[in-house]
Amino acid sequence: MEQLNKVGVNSILIVFLVTIFTGVVIALQSAYALKKFEAAIYIPGMVALSVTRELGPVLTALIIAGKVGASMTAELGTMKVTEQIDALESLASDPVSYLVVPRFFALLIAVPVLTIYGDFIGILGGYLVGVTKLNIGSHMYINLTIDSLICKDVMTGLIKSVFFAMAIAIVSCYEGMKAAGGAEGVGRSTTMSVVMSFVLILTLDVFFTALFYFVFP
Amino acid sequence: MIELKKINKNFQNNKVLNDCSLKINKGETMVIIGRSGVGKSVLLKHIIGILQPDSGDVFVDGQSVPTLKNKDLNKLRLEIGMLFQGAALFDSLTVGENVGFLLREHTSATNELIEKRVKESLATVGLRGIENLMPVSLSGGMKKRVGLARAICSQDLKIILYDEPTTGLDPIMADAINNLIISLHDKLNVTSVAVTHDMNSAYKIADRIAMLYKGKIIAIGTPQQIKETKNPFVKQFIAGDAHGPITEHLAMESQELS
Numbered sequence: 001m002e003q004l005n006k007v008g009v010n011s012i013l014i015v016f017l018v019t020i021f022t023g024v025v026i027a028l029q030s031a032y033a034l035k036k037f038e039a040a041i042y043i044p045g046m047v048a049l050s051v052t053r054e055l056g057p058v059l060t061a062l063i064i065a066g067k068v069g070a071s072m073t074a075e076l077g078t079m080k081v082t083e084q085i086d087a088l089e090s091l092a093s094d095p096v097s098y099l100v101v102p103r104f105f106a107l108l109i110a111v112p113v114l115t116i117y118g119d120f121i122g123i124l125g126g127y128l129v130g131v132t133k134l135n136i137g138s139h140m141y142i143n144l145t146i147d148s149l150i151c152k153d154v155m156t157g158l159i160k161s162v163f164f165a166m167a168i169a170i171v172s173c174y175e176g177m178k179a180a181g182g183a184e185g186v187g188r189s190t191t192m193s194v195v196m197s198f199v200l201i202l203t204l205d206v207f208f209t210a211l212f213y214f215v216f217p
Numbered sequence: 218m219i220e221l222k223k224i225n226k227n228f229q230n231n232k233v234l235n236d237c238s239l240k241i242n243k244g245e246t247m248v249i250i251g252r253s254g255v256g257k258s259v260l261l262k263h264i265i266g267i268l269q270p271d272s273g274d275v276f277v278d279g280q281s282v283p284t285l286k287n288k289d290l291n292k293l294r295l296e297i298g299m300l301f302q303g304a305a306l307f308d309s310l311t312v313g314e315n316v317g318f319l320l321r322e323h324t325s326a327t328n329e330l331i332e333k334r335v336k337e338s339l340a341t342v343g344l345r346g347i348e349n350l351m352p353v354s355l356s357g358g359m360k361k362r363v364g365l366a367r368a369i370c371s372q373d374l375k376i377i378l379y380d381e382p383t384t385g386l387d388p389i390m391a392d393a394i395n396n397l398i399i400s401l402h403d404k405l406n407v408t409s410v411a412v413t414h415d416m417n418s419a420y421k422i423a424d425r426i427a428m429l430y431k432g433k434i435i436a437i438g439t440p441q442q443i444k445e446t447k448n449p450f451v452k453q454f455i456a457g458d459a460h461g462p463i464t465e466h467l468a469m470e471s472q473e474l475s
Contacts, residue, residue, distance in 0.1 A: 079307075086267050087305035090298075091319045091367075092291035 003106035007068045011114060014067060015060055019118040022055050023047055023125020031134050040134055044141050045148030047126030052149060056119040057157040058205050061164035064111055065197035069172035072103055073193035076176025077186035085177065095177070104169040111165035112158050119157065156212045160205060167200040218243040218408050219264055219376065224273035226259060233259050234270070235432030246402055246409040248419040250454065251429035252463070257412035258302065260429065261378050264410065265297050266290045277376070295323060298368030299378040304360040306352035306367070312339075313348030316367045324372070338366040341404075342397060358390040362397070369401060377401065379411035383418045395421045416455055420444075428454065430463070 030046045076099060079085050085095050123145060130136040136144070175193035179185050219241040226234040233256040241247045251257050262268040263275050266282045275282040277293060285293065306315050317335040320326045326334070335348060342362040352360060361382065368377060382398060383391035395418050402409050402422075413419055419426055420440045427437040428451050436443065436451045446452060453461030 082303055083301045083305040084307055086262065087299070087301055087307070089267050090265050090294060090301075092294040092323050093318075094287070094291075 003102045004110060006071075007064070007103075007106045008110035008114060011064060011067060011110070012117070014063055015114050015118050016121050018059055018063055019051070019056060019122040020125040022059060023051060023122035023127075024129050025125075026050055026055070026122075027126040027129035027134070031129070040136065041144065043130055043134065044126065044136065044144035047130075048123055048145045048149045049153060051122035051126070052119045052153045052157045054157070054205075054209070056122055057115045057161040057164065058201065060115045060118045061111060061161060061168065061201045062198060064107070064114065064165075065168045065172075065201060066194055068107070069168045069197050070190050070194050072169075072172040073176040073179070073190045074186055076173060077179030077189045080177060080179045081182055081186060100169075100173045100177070103173055104166075107165040107169040108162065111168070112161045115158060115161040116154075119154065152216070156208070156216075160208045163204050163208065164201050167204060168197050171196045171200060218278065219410065220276040221260070221263065222274045222276070224260075224263060224270040224275065226256070226263070226268065226271055232432055234263075236273070237429070237433055239427060239434050239437075241408060241410060243408055244406065245424040246398070246411065246422055248423035248426045249410065249412045249429055249434075250414060250416070250419055250426060251412075252454070253414060255429050256432060257429055258380050261299070261380055261410065261412055264376075264378060265294060265299055291323075295319070295371050296373055296375040297378065298371060298374050298376070300361070300364050300368045300380060300382055302381045302384060304352075304364030306355075306360055306363055308352050310352075311348060312350050312352065312355070312363050315352065315363060316348075316370050318367065319371050334370055334372070335366075338370045339363070341369065341401070342366045343393070358386050358394075361386065361390075361394060365394075365397065365401075369405065374405055374407055376408045376410070377405075379409065379413075381413055381415075382411055383413060383415045391415065391418060392421075394418075398422045416457070430454075 026047050027043055030043050031040060034040055034042055076085075079099070085099075088095050088098060127141050127145070130141045131138050172193045175189040175196070179189040181188070221237060221239045224234045224237045225232070237260065249257050249260065259268060263270055264277060264282070266285065269283050277297070280289070280293060282290065282293070307318070310318070313332075313335050314321075316338050317331045320331045320334060339345065339347070342365050344359065344362055344366065347355075347359075352363070355363065379398065382394050386394060398409065398411065399422055401407070409422075411422060423440050425437060426440055426443045427434045428443075429435075430450055436446055436448050438446070443451065443455065449462045453463050
C-alpha cells in the first residue's frame with residue numbers, strides 16, 4: 001500500500017502535465033497537416049488513437065521509469081551498500097519477498113491505472129485545442145472521439161503498459177540489489193536502471209505494436 | 218559450535234579466503250583480527266549464510282550452513298544475532314520497529330510482548346525512550362547500540378557476530394561497547410565472534426584471538442599468547458608498525474604487478 005502510494009499517487013501530477021501537453025501538441029500538429037485538406041474533422045480521431053494506442057502507455061511508462069524506477073534503484077542500492085539488505089537476511093527475512101515483491105505489484109497496478117488516466121488527460125488536451133481553437137463543437141469532438149475509438153485500441157495500450165510495468169520493476173529492483181561500491185556505485189546503478197528501462201520500454205513497444213498490427217489487425 | 222572447513226571465496230578473481238579453517242568453541246568469545254579488506258567481514262557473513270563459500274563448508278551447531286534450505290537457514294538465523302559495521306539500521310523504520318523487526322516478522326508475539334522485549338533490549342544496551350526516533354537522527358555510537366539491541370532481541374539467541382563493533386567510535390564509546398559485549402556474553406551465555414582491527418578491544422573482550430592474513434588464519438591463541446607471539450606478521454600487526462613483513466610483502470607484490 002505504501003509502495004502503491006509512492007508509485008501511483010505521487011506521479012499523478014507529472015503524468016497529467018506530460019499527457020495534457022502531448023494531447024495539445026498532437027491536436028495542433030495534426031491541425032497544421034489536415035487543415036490543408038479541410039480535414040479538421042479527423043483531428044479528434046487522430047488524437048484519440050495516437051494517445052490510447054501509443055503515447056499514453058509509452059509516455060506514462062517512461063515517466064514512471066525515470067521517476068519511480070530510478071528512486072527504487074537508488075533506495076534499494078543504498079540499502080545494499082549500507083548492508084541493510086544483509087541485515088534483512090540476518091534477521092531471517094528474504095529481501096526479495098520483503099522488498100522486491102511489493103514494489104513489483106505496486107508498479108503492476110499503478111502503471112496501467114496511470115495509463116488510463118494519461119489516455120483520458122491526453123484526449124482532454126486535444127479536446128481543449130479542438131473546441132477553443134479549431135472550432136469543432138464540444139459535442140461533436142466528444143462524439144468523433146468515441147466513434148473513432150474501439151475497445152481494442154485502449155486494450156492494446158493497456159496490455160503494453162502491463163509489460164512496461166514488469167520491465168521497470170525487474171530492471172530497477174535488479175540494478176538496486178546488485179549495486180556495489182558506495183555512493184558512486186548507487187549512482188551508476190541508478191543511471192543504468194533508467195537507461196535500461198527506457199531501452200526496454202521502447203523495444204517492447206516496437207515488438208507489441210508489430211504484434212498487434214500483424215497478428216490482430 | 219562453529220566450524221569453518223577449508224573455505225575458499227573469490228570476488229572477481231580476487232582470492233579473499235584461501236582454504237581458511239577455524240573452530241570456535243561453544244560459549245567462547247573469539248576475536249578475528251587482520252588488516253582492513255583482508256576478508257574478516259566476509260568470513261563472518263559465511264557463518265550466518267549471507268555469503269556462500271566457493272568451496273569448503275561451514276558448520277554451525279552441527280548443521281552445514283551452505284547446504285541448508287532457505288526455511289532451515291532462516292530458522293538457524295533466529296539463533297544468531299549480527300551487529301553490522303555501520304549498524305545497518307533500516308532507515309525507513311523507527312528505532313522500535315528496527316529492534317522488534319525479527320519478533321514482529323517471525324514470531325507470533327503480541328504487540329505488548331514485542332514492545333516489552335524492545336524496551337528490554339534497548340535498556341540492555343543503555344538506551345531508553347528512543348523507540349519513536351528515526352535512525353537518521355541518531356549519532357554513530359547510538360546507532361551501533363541500537364544495532365546491537367536489534368541483534369539481541371531474538372528470544373533464543375545462541376551466537377552473536379560483531380563486525381567491527383568499535384570502529385569509528387570515540388575511545389570512551391568504544392570502551393562502553395567493549396563492556397557491553399562482555400556483559401552480554403556473561404548475561405546471555407552466548408558464543409561471540411567479533412572481527413576488528415582495534416587491538417585494545419580485542420585484548421579486552423577475547424577468550425581467544427585469531428589473525429587472518431592472505432585468506433588464512435595464521436595464528437590463534439589467548440590474548441596473552443598473541444601478545445607473546447614469535448610470528449613476525451602477527452607481531453607487526455599488533456604493534457601497529459608501518460615497517461615489517463606484511464608491508465614488505467605488499468611492496469613486493471605491487472612491484473611484481475607493475
